[in-house]
Amino acid sequence: MHATEFDLYGVFVPATVVWMLAAFAVTAGVRAVLARIGFYRIVWHRSLFNFSLYILVLGALVALLWQAPS
Template sequence: MTGDLSLFGVFVPKLLVLALASYVALVLLKRVLARLGVYRLVWHPALFDLSIFILLVAAAANAAQWYVS
């Protein structure tokens, strides 16, 4: 099994697909966290968003690996 997906004949890395899906989830999660006022408690919002993005990508990669196995 390779690390690529074929979308209409174009090979796309799986990590890119997972990163795009994680980015969409991050945008939605940022709206929820902003509405709840969590960003008032965060020292550096950009680093906080980056860490959440990395956690989402890692969780998606882990879930995709469990799904394939």
């Protein structure tokens, strides 16, 4: 069974928000590594690349963590 909401001190937070925050943290780490190795020198539009990377990480997290209801 999967959680659609998390109880945070009486405030119900959608699971999507939690996934988005986790994806942001992972993406921030990946961006730091890419910047350190100089990958951004070959990227045409850095902001678009970062947004696309975030969407890919978010999709991967949702695909890995989402379980179909039984």
